[in-house]
Amino acid sequence: MANKIILSADSTCDLGEELKARYNVSYYPFHIILDEKDYQDNVDITVKQIFAAYYDRKALPRTAAINIGEYVDYFKGWVKEGYDVIHLNLGGAISSAHKNCVLAAAELAESGAPGKVYPIDSFNLSTAIALQVIDAGDMIAAGLPAAEIAKRLEQNRGNVHASFLLDTLDFMRAGGRCSTVAAVSANLLSLKPCIEVDNTDGSMHVGKKYRGGLRKVLVSYVKDKLAQYPNIKRDHIFITYSSIEPELEDLVRETIRSTMDFKEIHATHASCTIASHCGPNTLGILFETEG
Known part of the structure; x- marks a missing residue:
């Protein structure tokens, strides 16, 4: 906590426990509502439980952003x-969390507290937020x-x-994010x-x-993404997934290694908030380019 700065993020940053500890990051969890019960993301509910609920009884969770009062209570101490x-939010285009965080920061500023909250709209999700958290941690360490x-x-x-590669559109369809026709067509055509x-x-x-x-397609996807940008930073790349067979994670890792050298390749699980919208066997690679 150099310079008296706290580094914080929504639970949707999917940083992973090792990096969370390395950069001394605090989280606040999103809400997962399943069978009308309110859970905290990755605190008292897991991705495995969410997928089981859907396949066992077609129960699909709703997700809810952190509200203003929760942010105020979280930051005020x-x-x-x-x-x-410094608090990094899930992108404002897909969640009200950033708006709520901004209002909470303003309320705390009006209270006359000596510290200040800086809410950052990540314009992104999952470990694309984590990459920004790492950047912030490095800047804090630099003073x-x-x-x-x-x-x-x-x-x-x-x-x-x-970006993320989806294995199935069933969860997107069940959540009203694509049509049944599109989901069935995608499944039939693989x-x-x-x-x-x-x-x-x-x-x-x-x-x-x-x-x-x-x-087959994971290899093509990884190669396509790494070839898309000429100036990829080589410090960190994330492999992030909702669930995946270990051998497929290894395949993606080896495809990255054989294509481009990175100092660190991190593999992390997607939060319940992210996974509940995309379903099982979803995997993405997330990285930065030079400014």
């Missing part, structure tokens, strides 16, 4: 002690003040790239759509549609 808080860190994070978020995040605003769209089994 720190700011009263004079800490500044930069919170206001400068917040400014640089907002300037750099367009250099963070996220199509695996790539969902891409627009890092200029955080919205999502469907990119390339791959045909075939996961072993």
Whole structure:
């Protein structure tokens, strides 16, 4: 906590326990509502339980953002002690969390607390947020003040790239995010759509549609993504998945290694919030490019 700065993020950053500890990151969990019971993401419910509920009894969870009061309660102890808080939110285009966080920060500022909260709209999701958390952690370690860190994070978020390959559209269909016809057609044709995040605003769209089994299309997807940008930063790349067979994770890792050298390749599980929208066997690679 150099410079009296707290580094924090929504639970949807999917950082993983090792990196969370390395960068001293605090989380606040999103809400998962399943069978009308409110759970905290990855606190008292798991991705495995969510998938089991759907396949056992077609029960699909709803997700809910962190509200203003929760953020106020979460931050107030720190700011009263004079800490500044850098908090990275799930993209504002897909969640109200950032808006709520901004309102909570304003409420705390009006209270006269000596510390300040800096809510950052990541314009992204999952470990694309984690990459920004790592950048913030490095800047804290370098001694930069919170206001400068917040400014640089907002300037750099367009250099963070996220995409995921979906094995099935069943969860997207069940959640009303694609039609039954599209889901059935994709399944019949063995199509695996790539969902891409627009890092200029955080919205999502469907990119390339791959045909075939996961072993084949994951290799093609990884190679396509790493070939798409000429100036990829080689410090960190994430393999993030809702669930996947270990041999497929290994295949993706080896495909990355044989294509491009990275200092660290991290593999992490998607949070319940992310996984409940995309279903099992969803996997993405997430990385940064040079500014």
